[in-house]
Amino acid sequence: xxxxxxxxxxxxxxxxxxTKERIDTSEKSISLVDVxxxxxxxxxxxxxxxxxxxxxxxxxKQVIAGQEKVIEQILIAIFTRNHALLEGFPGxxxxxxxxxxxxxxxxxxxxxxxxxxxMPSDITGTYVVEERDGRKIxxxxxxxxxxxxxxxDEINRATPKTQSALLEAMQERQVSVGTSTYPLDKPFFVxxxxxxxxxxxxxxxxxxxxxxxxxxxxxxxxxxTDEDRIVDLYTxxxxxxxxxxxxxxxFLAIQELTRKLPIANEVKKYALDIxxxxxxxxxxxxxxxxxxxxxxxxxxxxxxxxxARALINGRxxxxxxxxxxxxxxxxxxxxxxxxxxxxxxxxxxxxxxEILKEV
Amino acid sequence: xxxxxxxxxxxxxxxxWEIHAFCVILNTIIVFLVFAIILRFxxxxxxxxxxxxxxxxxxxxxxxxHRANVIKSIVIKYPSLNERLQTAYDNRNVRNIIVESLVKDxxxxxxxxxxxxxxxxxxxxxxxxxxxxxxxxxxxxxFINIEDxxxxxxxxxxxxxxxxxxxxxxxxxxxxxxQWEEEEKFESKNKVxxxxxxxxxxxxxxxxSEGPIPGFGGGVGEEPNLNIYGEASSAKIAGKDIDxxxxxxxGGEIEIKxxxxxxxxxxxxxxxxGKSAEIPEQDPVxxxxxxRKYFQSLQxxxxxxx
Numbered sequence: 006x007x008x009x010x011x012x013x014x015x016x017x018x019x020x021x022x023x024t025k026e027r028i029d030t031s032e033k034s035i036s037l038v039d040v041x042x043x044x045x046x047x048x049x050x051x052x053x054x055x056x057x058x059x060x061x062x063x064x065x066k067q068v069i070a071g072q073e074k075v076i077e078q079i080l081i082a083i084f085t086r087n088h089a090l091l092e093g094f095p096g097x098x099x100x101x102x103x104x105x106x107x108x109x110x111x112x113x114x115x116x117x118x119x120x121x122x123x124m125p126s127d128i129t130g131t132y133v134v135e136e137r138d139g140r141k142i143x144x145x146x147x148x149x150x151x152x153x154x155x156x157x158d159e160i161n162r163a164t165p166k167t168q169s170a171l172l173e174a175m176q177e178r179q180v181s182v183g184t185s186t187y188p189l190d191k192p193f194f195v196x197x198x199x200x201x202x203x204x205x206x207x208x209x210x211x212x213x214x215x216x217x218x219x220x221x222x223x224x225x226x227x228x229x230t231d232e233d234r235i236v237d238l239y240t241x242x243x244x245x246x247x248x249x250x251x252x253x254x255x256f257l258a259i260q261e262l263t264r265k266l267p268i269a270n271e272v273k274k275y276a277l278d279i280x281x282x283x284x285x286x287x288x289x290x291x292x293x294x295x296x297x298x299x300x301x302x303x304x305x306x307x308x309x310x311x312x313a314r315a316l317i318n319g320r321x322x323x324x325x326x327x328x329x330x331x332x333x334x335x336x337x338x339x340x341x342x343x344x345x346x347x348x349x350x351x352x353x354x355x356x357x358x359e360i361l362k363e364v
Numbered sequence: 365x366x367x368x369x370x371x372x373x374x375x376x377x378x379x380x381w382e383i384h385a386f387c388v389i390l391n392t393i394i395v396f397l398v399f400a401i402i403l404r405f406x407x408x409x410x411x412x413x414x415x416x417x418x419x420x421x422x423x424x425x426x427x428x429x430h431r432a433n434v435i436k437s438i439v440i441k442y443p444s445l446n447e448r449l450q451t452a453y454d455n456r457n458v459r460n461i462i463v464e465s466l467v468k469d470x471x472x473x474x475x476x477x478x479x480x481x482x483x484x485x486x487x488x489x490x491x492x493x494x495x496x497x498x499x500x501x502x503x504x505x506x507f508i509n510i511e512d513x514x515x516x517x518x519x520x521x522x523x524x525x526x527x528x529x530x531x532x533x534x535x536x537x538x539x540x541x542x543q544w545e546e547e548e549k550f551e552s553k554n555k556v557x558x559x560x561x562x563x564x565x566x567x568x569x570x571x572x573s574e575g576p577i578p579g580f581g582g583g584v585g586e587e588p589n590l591n592i593y594g595e596a597s598s599a600k601i602a603g604k605d606i607d608x609x610x611x612x613x614x615g616g617e618i619e620i621k622x623x624x625x626x627x628x629x630x631x632x633x634x635x636x637x638g639k640s641a642e643i644p645e646q647d648p649v650x651x652x653x654x655x656r657k658y659f660q661s662l663q664x665x666x667x668x669x670x
Contacts, residue, residue, distance in 0.1 A: 048461050265460045269450035321466040322451035 055319030071231030093224030112153035119163035125170030160197035221338035266312040297341040397498035
């Protein structure tokens, strides 16, 4: 089209100008069609957001009994293009939850079982020698990090070197091997699990690396009713199955929508106040119980998480309730208790509760 | 094109201003009346109450200009709009699908706003009634002289304070001051003269209970008689000069002079010759007792003098 117009008119200066104008107009009309189509899609997704969330929950319930809050928080982390750290005792269904979620959302899922002998190349990938047409060439063999959802099971058992390789991928969303850089798939997020028991031979994640996880989700024991359902689900003849709820495109559109969600200045200030109050600079709860407070990354995370929560609940605005609700998973791994608090057995959740009462 | 939320908010703001202005004016009137009544009790001119009323009005206007938040006033009445309205207003310059849907949603909800809900009818009603009551009290105390009712609150506040008000405002509060001074004068003299004057009438000062302020009379004369001692007079009794000062309203002296002297003059008009015992008594029977008492009292005075 571009060439056609050039051959037809080419020559005079005026002709060139005219051609350029025509090209611009045609490109504009194409892009306008695309934009309006995309806009319509997003609009449709936005209006169906609550239904989509309910469908996801329904499908999850086919496999997982209870844990609605944990599922909601995982979804929030995913929709905000962030990563989450799951902490809970073994056998609570952490891995099952994540693998089910990836199936429902039509995303690629890979799992790494972290051990002390796990090497960075085991995660990122490495060059392998390949023979092609009688010639030996180096070919980059992609590691498990090249996926949409990566489950890093018991991340604290991997060595700091391996942990940092994974964390670099999390932050930059790309992998550098030798002189080459390989971008990761979109969407990409890591769900790492930690076991709060058997701490011998583990390498707890440094604070700077923990800060890269948007949420720290605590997976608790199910209640009696849920556990009864779990027993029925996994001791029967029929193996529970799930169906795909959304496409990758739809998923990316939701991620885009999350950031579009408006927030009131007052609500934003509320989030800022909460995060500021965690810093032991002035007298108060923070100085009494904490050594270190949350960084501005926490504020960003808190607002984003609140936006995602509002969106999946079908709201078009962020409420203070969203901020309050998300303050626990966003801040609990970012606050460092002082010795006195640890001695008294105070948890970060207790400190957050105190701060929320103050604000 | 003006944002629908902004235009709706300015509409509400205008209305809220009008309602607020009405309430403030009503409050200002109440403030004026309350102060006017209080000042009236202290004998200070009521016009001074305009000052606190103006101060109140100014404070309210300044507060309204600086602190007025139309969103907050809507949210108080319609809590369901709270974060929705705030968000829509704060993101009025943002254009995306979610903000558009939010604006639509908020506009729809704002259509259901009753402007009358911003007017607190209960409050306005109570204030109006209060204003009417205060106006009634104010007019009443202006018709009825509170001094006549026995109230005097001037003693509760310092005289210096009244002087300061007088200096500051330029209004004359002299009438009350004069009254005050006279009252003080009376009290100090009263202590000295009490025994002297109260002797014959049983110890109580005559006239004390006759007016709102002792010594001012009970309303017989047109002007209160401030001279409580009368003119100094002298009498000669049994060859002795006696100086006397008698309260003009005491009445004793006048009665004796007016009544008794005339009678005596009438009775003793003829020539009296010979000793008193030889002259036959021609006095009317009804005056005999009075004459006897008169001479007896003279006798008593002379005896006391001796």
